[in-house]
Amino acid sequence: xxxxxxxxxxxxxxxxxxxxxxxxxxxxxxxxxxxxxxxxxxxxxxxxxxxxxxxxxxxxxxxxxxxxxxxxxxxxxxxxxxxxxxxxxxxxxxxxxxxxxxxxxxxxxxxxxxxxxxxxxxxxxxxxxxxxxxxxxxxxxxxxxxxxxxxxxxxxxxxxxxxxxxxxxxxxxxxxxxxxxxxxxxxxxxxxxxxxxxxxxxxxxxxxxxxxxxxxxxxxxxxxxxxxxxxxxxxxxxxxxxxxxxxxxxxxxxxxxxxxxxxxxxxxxxxxxxxxxxxxxxxxxxxxxxxxxxxxxxxxxxxxxxxxxxxxxxxxxxxxxxxxxxxxxxxxxxxxxxxxxxxxxxxxxxxxxxxxxxxxxxxxx
Numbered sequence: 022x023x024x025x026x027x028x029x030x031x032x033x034x035x036x037x038x039x040x041x042x043x044x045x046x047x048x049x050x051x052x053x054x055x056x057x058x059x060x061x062x063x064x065x066x067x068x069x070x071x072x073x074x075x076x077x078x079x080x081x082x083x084x085x086x087x088x089x090x091x092x093x094x095x096x097x098x099x100x101x102x103x104x105x106x107x108x109x110x111x112x113x114x115x116x117x118x119x120x121x122x123x124x125x126x127x128x129x130x131x132x133x134x135x136x137x138x139x140x141x142x143x144x145x146x147x148x149x150x151x152x153x154x155x156x157x158x159x160x161x162x163x164x165x166x167x168x169x170x171x172x173x174x175x176x177x178x179x180x181x182x183x184x185x186x187x188x189x190x191x192x193x194x195x196x197x198x199x200x201x202x203x204x205x206x207x208x209x210x211x212x213x214x215x216x217x218x219x220x221x222x223x224x225x226x227x228x229x230x231x232x233x234x235x236x237x238x239x240x241x242x243x244x245x246x247x248x249x250x251x252x253x254x255x256x257x258x259x260x261x262x263x264x265x266x267x268x269x270x271x272x273x274x275x276x277x278x279x280x281x282x283x284x285x286x287x288x289x290x291x292x293x294x295x296x297x298x299x300x301x302x303x304x305x306x307x308x309x310x311x312x313x314x315x316x317x318x319x320x321x322x323x324x325x326x327x328x329x330x331x332x333x334x335x336x337x338x339x340x341x342x343x344x345x346x347x348x349x350x351x352x353x354x355x356x357x358x359x360x361x362x363x364x365x366x367x368x369x370x371x372x373x374x375x376x377x378x379x380x381x382x383x384x385x386x
Contacts, residue, residue: 027294028083028235030307031287032076033314039069040324040370046346046362050355055363060187061269063282070141070272071283072290073317074148074224075231079291081156082235088157096157104150106386107318111142114325118333137214138204142321144216144224152228164233168226172277175223176268179276187211190274192219213273220275230284234291242295250295254288261285312374319377319384324370 045051058064088096115137120128155167182191188211196205196217205212238246261270261282270279297305313320331342339347349365350358377384 028079029311029314033310035072036313036317040367041363042066044328044363044366046359050359061271063270067272071227074227075287078228078231079235081232082239100153104146108143108146111140134203139216148225148228151225156232168229176277192217195219215273223280226280250292254285257285316374320370320374
């Protein structure tokens with residue numbers, strides 16, 4: 022397998038879908054496949070975030086050999102620095118644009134007490150930090166034991182303390198105790214953090230799962246190894262299916278069964294990508310998705326900051342985002358127009374990534 026080709030494609034697909042999911046023209050007119058499950062259950066959209074964590078672990082399989090001869094201090098500081106930068110970027114993104122407008126039109130500074138501390142990039146940062154250190158210092162066998170311990174331990178905690186409702190689960194209790202109401206996500210109408218403290222523990226396993234697959238294929242791939250990747254994915258999905266009966270799939274709680282399900286699906290998806298790029302009679306290039314995969318963090322941040330800015334800027338009594346959507350796609354049927362806007366927005370972000378790619382600019386932290 023070419024060193025980063027399948028990884029770039031997989032990561033690029035993840036970013037591409039993430040942007041489409043996050044920026045519909047009208048959230049009320051969005052196809053169900055592009056919505057997260059309301060609570061228990063699973064949709065294709067629920068696969069996006071865990072797949073990015075899986076890609077983080079996959080990439081670690083290729084960079085770890087460079088760290089083998091490093092001293093502990095050097096490894097720790099490198100991982101800590103990168104994690105801190107990603108966490109800070111996520112925190113600032115949620116605080117941006119730092120001011121808010123009330124009903125009278127007056128602007129005021131958003132105090133730190135009203136900022137969301139955790140979130141998507143913050144979870145990526147924490148999972149990268151924990152996963153990278155575990156991967157560097159633990160044996161492969163130990164990683165399996167640690168992964169099992171995290172998944173089973175989380176299941177036990179969620180079963181013994183509280184229930185699996187939004188406001189009654191153990192993670193919610195811990196988040197309110199440590200973060201407080203003001204520092205949590207309020208998009209559900211109440212203070213509830215879908216990237217909470219406790220549910221971050223099982224999400225580390227998504228990173229480890231990606232690493233283990235990367236470790237298996239990075240030295241080369243054959244038909245036999247590819248078949249095993251697909252079989253492993255099928256076995257993992259079977260475990261997830263059975264676990265779902267007693268600990269349901271739930272992205273917002275990041276249940277252990279959800280982790281196993283997404284890892285199994287990612288095994289199969291990457292297996293398909295490897296087949297199409299390496300073994301197909303006419304290999305596919307997927308250059309469109311590789312553009313996203315080569316600058317994933319920059320393109321994701323660009324999409325978020327651009328969308329936020331378009332919501333903040335007003336033209337009359339409507340946001341620039343709404344004006345752009347209604348001006349460009351209101352003539353299309355419902356649902357189609359919302360998706361068309363999301364795809365157009367994604368293409369703008371892709372164009373920025375392509376501009377960087379053509380100039381061999383790869384923005385990393």
